[in-house]
Amino acid sequence: MMDIVDKIKGIEGAKVTVQRENRVFVDVSEDKLISTLYDMKLIGFHQLSVQNVIDRIKDNKFEIFYVLYSREYKINAIVRTWIDRENPVIKTADKIYPSAHTWEREISEMFGIKVDGNEDSGKPFILENWKDLPPMRKDFDSVKYSSEHFVFRHSEGENE
Numbered sequence: 001m002m003d004i005v006d007k008i009k010g011i012e013g014a015k016v017t018v019q020r021e022n023r024v025f026v027d028v029s030e031d032k033l034i035s036t037l038y039d040m041k042l043i044g045f046h047q048l049s050v051q052n053v054i055d056r057i058k059d060n061k062f063e064i065f066y067v068l069y070s071r072e073y074k075i076n077a078i079v080r081t082w083i084d085r086e087n088p089v090i091k092t093a094d095k096i097y098p099s100a101h102t103w104e105r106e107i108s109e110m111f112g113i114k115v116d117g118n119e120d121s122g123k124p125f126i127l128e129n130w131k132d133l134p135p136m137r138k139d140f141d142s143v144k145y146s147s148e149h150f151v152f153r154h155s156e157g158e159n160e
Contacts (some may be wrong), residue, residue: 004073011039026079033081037096044070045077051103053111057138060085092117110136
């Protein structure tokens with residue numbers, strides 16, 4: 001495992017943390033994200049298993065992460081970066097990992113993150129006619145949304 005960890009540590013700007021056997025975290029600045037993903041693929045991480053977001057509302061950041069897998073080394077590498085919540089934009093990774101195209105559509109719709117270079121970013125994906133704050137953001141009020149858009153009934157069938 002240390003051979004592949006040493007290769008990852010050689011990627012410019014990568015901060016590598018071995019969490020446990022067969023799992024490493026690779027933290028990079030947003031401007032190094034695409035080159036890091038490209039380098040990760042070159043050293044054997046050919047599979048993008050998951051791409052997703054954690055809303056770090058207290059830090060005013062979105063944590064974007066990519067779970068990559070190497071069949072050769074049997075290791076998961078989680079590549080992470082952080083972007084500003086107020087102007088959330090990342091570059092597409094779909095030229096490196098084609099499956100990123102779909103993950104990017106989902107994070108665009110669910111978190112309101114613009115994906116530069118993904119022509120489907122911002123187009124409806126799952127939500128139809130959605131006009132509210134993206135629903136996976138921590139500042140989205142699901143109770144308020146539900147009370148404004150749905151009719152709740154008592155067990156006797158009366159409206160609340």
